[in-house]
Amino acid sequence: MITDHLLSIILFAPFIGAALLFLVGNHRPDIIKGITIFFGGVSLLGAVTLLFLFDHTSSTFQFIERETWSSELGISFYIGVDGIGAPMVLASALLMFAGIFVSWHIKDRLREFYINLLVLGSATMGVYMSLDLFFLFFFYELSVIPMYLFIAIWGRHTKGYLDMKGNPKRDSVDFIFNFNQSSKEYAAMKLTLYISAGAVAALLGILLVYVHSGQHTFDLLEIQKNGVLSSGMKELCFLLIFLGFAPIAAIWPFHSWSPVGYAAAPAAASMMHAGVLKKLGHFAMIRIAFTLFPEATAKWMPVIAVLCVLNILYGGLVAFLQKDIKFVVGYSSVAHMGYIFLGMASLNLISLSGAVFFLFADAMAMGLLFALAGHLYRETKTLDIPSLGGLAKKMPFVATLFVIGSAASFGLPGGMNFIGELMVFLGSFNKYPVQTVLAAMAITVTWAYYFRMIRSIFFGESEPSLAEVADSKGFVGRFPLILLAAMILFFGIFPSPFIQIIQSGVAPIVEKITATEIHDTTSDVAFGKNQ
């Protein structure tokens, strides 16, 4: 049966595509595009099928495949999805497929670009599927290098770099203490080092779990069931793994690589990055830290509830001050991570489901906005908001979708983000009322900077230098935008099937954590009685 290997097909189709691309020369762009679309399409089709076939009444992992990889080390290639993984696999496949069309016009080393995109896409999907700690980390690390190459090769220097005159413009990363903070090389290196630094901490945590669980295996479910860790070790591992994945999840104060990275990356890379790569952090925290260390999770989440408010406020206020479209969207993405962390910190069914729903919603909204930013950059050669204006007349289609994307992003009812935010707030209010009120009030800031950006890009006086710009045209230009916008609107209006799927994955995790909390309180009571 094909469904027995559905996940393998989704995961390996892009890898096979990437391998085939090596055989094609760069002088045949049509063949390159054909291969990429075919294998990206297979993956997307598989991901859609996955969601349709997903049984939301069962709370176990589904579509499981397992292959022993090294019995010496206790590693097996073990994949399967639950209600959290399945939607994120779909999100990755969607953004990868949309990214293929968004990058249609790239002339320089097109083949290498698509190889990177396919590898990045399957690496992220691999993380969302892995049930083996080793492979989870394997795919996670695998996703970092394509980002470096994307930014270093096809990226752009941001405005400050191009304005610089003479000597300071020299290539900066060669001299470690002479950073030139607007160059693409700086952005690429900063992103890689931040994520790798986090990754090694997570690896230490994973190795400690591997060694001390007493099972001699990296199998996540096995360790969950039979692992014997002392409570001190559990807490250490929790902190290592949580902090290890915190930089990629852009939690304050580890967020600073992310807006810089988005701003410098080419459109498709920004989409993947803001859409699904960043969410690997939250996903890995839920998948590893929450399920393996429920006690430590319950203990440390109040701290996260404070940090997330800083994310929301700081991200929002900085976004308000930015003048570059990608920086505005990037910092708004940092702020959105705060909502997700708030949902995660509250640790109940509604808020955690809301957080996971928000992961998907934000992926779609960010994907759409960065795709549009890519189009604007190609047409106008700038993303500097003050030097744009009156573009709604020239590009009505892009303007419309930009408004849809922004509206979704600032949480207008009808878009997916609204549902996610609502669920997070509903679930968190009892536990963290102050944080929830602050977070809800911060939405006004989001409205402010998005409206201001829309006004100055698309309305007002038209710049004479922008007379030649064109709207996105044809199937290739409009398809990815319509695809993402349709997802936002459809699931914004009919969220319930989606929420059912997500809740089937979230419920067992929440149950486990609540169980430990209740256990703690009862033991306290008993202790009190004894006294």
Next chain:
Amino acid sequence: MNIDLIAPELWMTLLSSLVLLFDFTCPKISKKSLAYFSIFGMALIILQLICMAVAGVNDTAFNTMFVLDPLAIFFKIFILFSTILVFLASLEYVDKLSHFQGEYYYLLLFSALGMMFMVSANDFLSLFITLEFSTFGFYILVAYLRDDVKSNEAGIKFFILGVLTAAIIAYGISLIYGDTGTILFSKIAMIEHKMSIGLILGLLFVFIGIGFKIGAVPFHAWIPDVYEGAPLPVTAYLSIVPKAATLCLFLRIAFATLSDLKQEWVWLIATVSIFSMTYGNITAIAQKNMKRLLAYSGIAQIGTILIGMAAGTKMGADAVLFYLMTYLFANLGAFVVVIIYANATQKDDIDDLSGLNRRSPLMAFAMLLFLLSLAGVPPLAGFIAKVYVFAAAVQQGLILLVTVGLINVVISFYYYLIVVKKIYSVEPIDATPIALSLPMRLVLYVGIAGVIWLGVWPKPFIDFSVTATKVFAGLD
């Protein structure tokens, strides 16, 4: 006595003598055919070794001076395989030498022969003889470019420091013998009270010698200059094979002979490892020459390998062997890219590699894979090797050591990625394509296949190293 045990070495002696003989007696013969002949001969010896491995040979000869166990067979195959790759990588380079082309191949074979004996050494006397035997050829090879000042300088530095080390080792061995009355590893292993001053001092001197050969801090000073001055293929060879062979000896001494002193040598190795990784990586950042960058990265890599040694378990030994295999493909591959580039342009600075992607996409891609494998990025070989080594050390509770190792992984990303950036992101000054000869292309393909295969499906190689370390099965 069982003469069959040294059959591979005898064949190797015959092979190198034949190469020398043909070179002298038939001046008309093309030097390339000598190289191909040697490659063919070594391939046959590898076959013989594989047969021995399958037959499960595990015996000693010459009054237990010489041992042929799975560990020795593993390293002999490793040495011969690397020598074949280096021969292929040397063809073009040697063709451009103005003199002594045939002797070059002979000396390489001669050193390989020395190292084949070295991995079978089972007492301190054969340790000393084989160490010097293998280094002897390198003294000449390092100074092979006699009109090049840097090569001469490298030769003299290598020779003086090498001889000094030899003296230290010899002194250490005399102390060991004076204290215990024996030089056999197996007899020393049986001594109950090893904490006598003479033995400890002697072992420390031998440790210094080993540290020098593998280039670990603080015995690393010769490495960058020698790497920079020596002919490029020789540097490639020096950076891998002698280190691997010496590590085999080190494994035998530390794991088999001194296993009950583990508590004492763990901190020694761990300290050297921490210094090697940190010094190597931080100094590598400042390098402007590709050979020197690889030299310092090699110091750091040895530090990482020593983490596996410090674990002091069978798993640690497996990890060391597996790491060496991944290191062979990645490091040799990186050097081969530099060799091709230097052959075509006479330059080997990092800046000169700018825009390599435009000049030769294959070389650029190969270099990307090799450097990322050295850095330890999945799905490449280096990643598995690093996880293996770290896992072995975490199992022994060496958390501090592993933490330093992991921090160093992040530091190493920086300088490897700078080279990647030059290759891919910077535009070339001179965009003429670089042509690759067939043997060079072959080595590149072998390297690429190696780093990907060991990274994606390492099972056969892990099994290979697990079988080879059966000698250490008794370690907890």
